[in-house]
Amino acid sequence: MTKMNKERSLSKNQQIILDLIDKSSEPLKAYTILFNVQKKGIKAPPQVYRALDKLVEIGKIHKIESRNAFVACKNSNCEISKATAFSICESCEEVDEVSDTKLSKFLSKFNDKKGMTFKRFNLEFFGLCKRCKIK
Amino acid sequence: MTKMNKERSLSKNQQIILDLIDKSSEPLKAYTILFNVQKKGIKAPPQVYRALDKLVEIGKIHKIESRNAFVACKNSNCEISKATAFSICESCEEVDEVSDTKLSKFLSKFNDKKGMTFKRFNLEFFGLCKRCKIK
DNA sequence: CTCTAAAACGTTATATTATTACATACTGTT
DNA sequence: AACAGTATGTAATAATATAACGTTTTAGAG
Numbered sequence: 001m002t003k004m005n006k007e008r009s010l011s012k013n014q015q016i017i018l019d020l021i022d023k024s025s026e027p028l029k030a031y032t033i034l035f036n037v038q039k040k041g042i043k044a045p046p047q048v049y050r051a052l053d054k055l056v057e058i059g060k061i062h063k064i065e066s067r068n069a070f071v072a073c074k075n076s077n078c079e080i081s082k083a084t085a086f087s088i089c090e091s092c093e094e095v096d097e098v099s100d101t102k103l104s105k106f107l108s109k110f111n112d113k114k115g116m117t118f119k120r121f122n123l124e125f126f127g128l129c130k131r132c133k134i135k
Numbered sequence: 136m137t138k139m140n141k142e143r144s145l146s147k148n149q150q151i152i153l154d155l156i157d158k159s160s161e162p163l164k165a166y167t168i169l170f171n172v173q174k175k176g177i178k179a180p181p182q183v184y185r186a187l188d189k190l191v192e193i194g195k196i197h198k199i200e201s202r203n204a205f206v207a208c209k210n211s212n213c214e215i216s217k218a219t220a221f222s223i224c225e226s227c228e229e230v231d232e233v234s235d236t237k238l239s240k241f242l243s244k245f246n247d248k249k250g251m252t253f254k255r256f257n258l259e260f261f262g263l264c265k266r267c268k269i270k
Numbered sequence: 271c272t273c274t275a276a277a278a279c280g281t282t283a284t285a286t287t288a289t290t291a292c293a294t295a296c297t298g299t300t
Numbered sequence: 301a302a303c304a305g306t307a308t309g310t311a312a313t314a315a316t317a318t319a320a321c322g323t324t325t326t327a328g329a330g
Contacts, residue, residue, distance in 0.1 A: 011296095011306080011307055011308085012307085012308090013307075013308075014307090029286085029287080030286095030287065030288075031286070031287070041309095042309095043309075043310080044309070044310060044311080045287085045288070045289085046288090046289075046290085046308095046309085046310085047307095047308075047309070047310095049287090049288065049289075050307075050308085051307095054306095054307090065200035065201045065259070066200045066257065068286085068287065068288095068316095087247050087249070087251050087253070089251065090254075096249060096251075098247065100245075100248070103245060106241055107258075110235075110238060110260070112222050112233065112260070112262075113235070114222070114231060114264070114265065115264070115265040116222050116224065116231075116260070116262050116263065116264050116265065117262045117263050117268060118222070118260045118261065118262040119225075119261055119262045119263070120260070120261040120262070121258060121259060121260045121261065122201065122258070122259050122261075123242075123256060123257070123258045123259075124200070124256060124257050124258075125245070125247070125251070125253045125255070125256045126253065126254055126255040126256065126257075127247075127251050127252045127253040127254045127255070128251065128252050128254070129249070129250070129251050130249065130250040130251065133252060146277080146278055146279085146325090146326090147278085147279090148278075148279075149278090164315085164316080165315090165316065165317075166315070166316070176280095177280095178280075178281080179280070179281060179282080180316085180317070180318085181279095181280085181281080181317090181318075181319090182278095182279070182280070182281095184316095184317065184318075185278075185279085186278095189277095189278090203287095203315090203316065203317095271330105272329100272330090273328105273329085273330085274327100274328090274329085274330100275326100275327095275328095275329105276325105276326085276327085276328100277324100277325080277326075277327095278323105278324080278325070278326085279322100279323075279324065279325080280321100280322090280323080280324095281320105281321085281322095281323105282319105282320090282321090283318105283319085283320090283321105284317100284318080284319075284320100285316100285317075285318065285319085286315100286316075286317070286318085287314100287315075287316065287317085288313100288314075288315070288316085289312105289313080289314065289315085290311105290312085290313075290314085291310100291311090291312090291313100292309105292310090292311095293308100293309090293310090294307105294308075294309080294310105295306105295307080295308065295309095296305105296306080296307070296308080297304100297305085297306075297307090298303105298304095298305090298306100299302105299303085299304085299305100300301100300302090300303085300304105
């Protein structure tokens, strides 16, 4: 039996950029990433966008569409970039990945009336986080 | 009893841009809109973006975040721009507003574990529409 | 009607986000 | 070694969005 290595190894640029996003407590924008990895030899936007595209594709990171920013996947190396949900505080811009079994089951089962077949969804909740409500 | 006119009247630019989006069968991008209303005297991006912002705010249109494009609200002048859901065909890029009572109830009731208060959500489903599945 | 504040407008410039295009190099099979 | 697929580096440019002004219009209060 051949060793099916599910764990794809990342390229140099992919790893550098994933490391940065992983360490960050907040979503990072492409150009913020660029500025932060220039010392590591990544000098131009396409290098960043290519790595980001790949990382999104393999589920290591997610794009927060409403913010054009990227976060690391917290769901133990998420195979399910097919089913993403985030909570976004409109005051402090804190973003968290929502992981709720009921929610993802409900949405994954959801069927369109017009006969579309869904492969994937992305859900973004907006509101105020605990801390910002108090202020 | 004073007449509470819920029906806000749109400004000239807002009306021009809403008309265009309304007539369109597909989501329109800001610069596509700009090019199409230049003959009507709207010449610069800020004019378009201002009108779009307002129209989104009052629920006449919605932004498809993953596409940076705008569609008219089909839910009878949607007060509920608080709860939007769309289906997006990844092949032909057709976009439809999903209106499903169960879905919107479920999501509107959804409560965050971390104590966030949600005011609004946006959900985008991706897949293949009926027609594109056949091809 | 007149005054006022809010909203909308027009304009120029610029910031931010993302892609095209092309030449080169690396990686892992056969 | 040869090939295919993936990744790289680089320059240029496209596409999306906002800042910052000053002016004009609109709707309501008095």
